[in-house]
Amino acid sequence: MKDIANLRTSLAELDDLLVTCMRCGMCQSVCPVFKDSMLEGDVARGKLALIDSLAKRMIDSPVEVKDRLEKCLLCGSCEANCPSGVKITDIFIKARAILTGYIGLSPMKKAIFRRTLVHPRLFSGLLSMGSKFQGIMTSQADPFLGTSCSKIMSPLIGDRHFMPLAKRPFRKDYSGMDTGKGTANIRVAFYPGCVVDKMLPQVGHAVIKVLEHHGCGIYLPKNQGCCGIPTLASGDEESFLKLLKHNLKPFSSGNYDVLVTPCATCTSTIKKLWPKMAAKISPEAEKKAERIANRTMDISEFLVKHFDVDLAAQAGKGTTKTVTWHDPCHLKKSIGVSEEPRAILKGLPGYEFVEMNEADTCCGNGGSFNLAHYDTSSRIGGRKRENILATGADVVTTGCPACMMQMTDMLSQGHDHVAVKHVIELYADAL
Incomplete structure (x- = not known):
């Protein structure tokens, strides 16, 4: 009843x-x-x-x-x-x-979400093991972009060109940090997200480098869990609430001023969905989630608003490459961040910024959508690829690891020599 x-x-x-x-x-x-x-x-x-x-x-x-x-x-x-x-x-x-x-839930999703993803240590351990043996089932697809493809026909992987699991995940180098305010008198909590930790550790390293450069204290709790969006998108509220409870503990108790992430989807989930869903747990949990949400910012937004990052004096100096920008849907449409990453890119020494046509049009990844509807996903992604190539850019940047995966797949399929980078990587390199 x-x-x-x-x-x-x-x-x-x-x-x-x-x-x-x-x-x-x-x-x-x-x-x-x-x-x-x-x-x-x-x-x-x-x-x-x-x-x-x-x-x-x-x-x-x-x-x-x-x-x-x-x-x-x-x-x-x-x-x-x-x-x-x-x-x-x-x-x-x-x-x-x-x-x-x-x-x-389907048996596969039940196994992935309820038996694995909600247990962060187990999830990380299984993927670490997978990274050691992934070469058995995969081969190199494009050496320029560093992509892999399946050696045998796989219904799950299909003909995708994907980024392999990192040999050394981000958490192995930074299993936890807890410093003071720093010279800038600001303490920043860092939530890297699953893809950065397990596939793109260089993005996490770039964030740490940038925060330290600007004199920020860093709070990086151990054993962080997934933000939960894959489970919620599949209708699995039970798993989402377990992950939310897991993440509320370290981020509601930590003494920090701002929480930053380099993942547009994680940022949007923390800011918009955590408070709504926490209300299902308890009024206290809702208040904790709201306090976290109110302090959460995208990394580029944080840099521009807190440090008035202005590299304009260096812009164009020694220009050797052109760079363009793709707006992640969860960054621009969900939380209204679009000018901040452009401000960083327009000031990068050695780069000329070129605006892409339909920059804020979806790349077609959509997380599990890409797995269930790859034909549609790749056609939408193919349009994004055409817009990237039309700029003549050497590098395409974004603020979402999932978008990076999609654009890497599309560019790798065409063997296009366009590097795919997170905006924070280029900014860290320029310091």
């Missing part, structure tokens, strides 16, 4: 969120999935119409409804451009949670 009551409450909450949608169709013009398929069911308006009768459709064809709702990048383009201010991302996440609660 309790489960039925919870379901009734959740469906009622969905109804409250849906009433503001006017079915105007403005979402069609910005949805990357609709632009690829031109199917009404792939755009927000079509999905909202589906959700409007969710209670009945759950009984008739729950799996079909779940599949249709999951064909979404959760990029937030529709929400950012909605004239009615419909909280579309909240609606989709809630609907996915309702359906997952009704149908259940």
Whole structure:
């Protein structure tokens, strides 16, 4: 009876969120999935119409409804451009949670999320082991970008060109730090995120270098867990709440001024989703999550706003390369950060900044979307590749590790000699 009551409450909450949608169709013009398929069911308006009768459709064809709702990048383009201010991302996440609660997780997701990801030490240990043996199943795809591909046909990997697991993850070099305020009289908590830790440790090293250069004290708790977005995007609230509880402990007790991350998705999740979901745990947890969220910033935003980073005097000196920028959806559309990374790039010595056409258009990764709908993901990513190449840039930068993975795949497939870097890497190199 309790489960039925919870379901009734959740469906009622969905109804409250849906009433503001006017079915105007403005979402069609910005949805990357609709632009690829031109199917009404792939755009927000079509999905909202589906959700409007969710209670009945759950009984008739729950799996079909779940599949249709999951064909979404959760990029937030529709929400950012909605004239009615419909909280579309909240609606989709809630609907996915309702359906997952009704149908259940697939055996694979249950194994990954509930038996592995919610146990950070186990998760990190398994991937460390995987990094040692990945060469058995993979071969080099593109030496310039350092990508790998599968040696044998794999339904999971397919023909992707992917970045291999790091031989030495970030946490091995920085298993924990806890210093004072530093010469700048500011103490910064650092949340690197899973991809930086396990695949792109150089990004984490760059953040540490930059923070130390500016005289920041650093608080880096050991055994950090995933921010939880992969679980929530799959409708697994149970795993998300476990990870949230795990992360609330070190970040609610640490004495710091600002929490920074080099991952747009982690930043958005911490700022927007942690407080909302923490309310399901307890009022105290909600307050803790809100305090953390209010102190969380993207690394480029933090540098520009706290240190007035101005390299303009050096800009263009000894220019040898051109650089362009891709706006991660969760950075620009979710938390409104776009000018800060450009300010850093425009001042880099040795680089000329070139603006990319459709810089804020989704790259097509979308986390698990890339795994479930790779054909669509790669077509959307192919458009991003064309825009990158059209700039003639030597380097494309961004502020999201997932976007880096997608652009690396697309450029590697074409054997294009365009380096893919995080903005903080270039800034650290310039110091």
